[in-house]
Amino acid sequence: MSTRRSPLAMAVLSLVCEAPMHAYRMQQLIKERHKDDVVNVAQRNSVYQTIDRLLRAGLLAVRETSREENRPERTVYEPTDAGRETLRQWMRTMLSTPAREFPEFPAALAFLPVLVPDEAGAAVEERVASLEARLSELDCELVETGRFLPRVFLVESEYQRAVLTAELDYVRGLADDLRAGRLNWDYRL
Incomplete structure (x- = not known):
């Protein structure tokens, strides 16, 4: 079985x-x-x-x-x-083998126009702050646990840090685009 x-x-x-x-x-x-x-x-x-x-x-x-x-x-x-x-x-x-996963954030991005631009911008700015806080926590965890654990026990944290850093870079850029009005909400053809 x-x-x-x-x-x-x-x-x-x-x-x-x-x-x-x-x-x-x-x-x-x-x-x-x-x-x-x-x-x-x-x-x-x-x-x-x-x-x-x-x-x-x-x-x-x-x-x-x-x-x-x-x-x-x-x-x-x-x-x-x-x-x-x-x-x-x-x-x-x-x-x-990469798995096909369905995290919430890309789903929210897929339906971004449900919100008005200011509302979307505020939510994205909150995400930037949350990601920055989590990255800081993760950096502290890596330093602290790296003092007594071999690296092989920390590789998932290293991976999470890399993914988090990439997401933070993207979300910061998205926040900039929303602030500057570079996303066109008028999608009617």
Whole structure:
């Protein structure tokens, strides 16, 4: 049985390949390692749903279930051989083959004329400020984590920085064009 690939499923399998662990620990490590920048763990339930899916697919197995005093029961998971091989296959595919993704920002650009120019300009200026703040945060994270982690554990942050820098350059130019009135809103033929 095969299962659908996702960044969260990849993260879960990757973590249990490091060491058997329970779901709460997985979520903690993803956040501690700043992998929540690339893997959505905002809702803890999504981790449990992903684990259930991987269990049904035979990619994870229950290693043990334990209960400590005044604590909820904890199930520790480990990868199966099929899970290890599937993770390696997913990694090869995800690294080698660009995926067709549908982020919100290009969709918003596609329908920019829904807003009046001043409204669009204000929204784009807000995006510039948000991108600048995120770039500053990312630079600090890279410096800080670069002090104790080898670069191989930071390459996704380097990639995010490159993409963020490119987006910021584009959005700044778009903001300039909106301010200067270089975008023609009169698209009626």
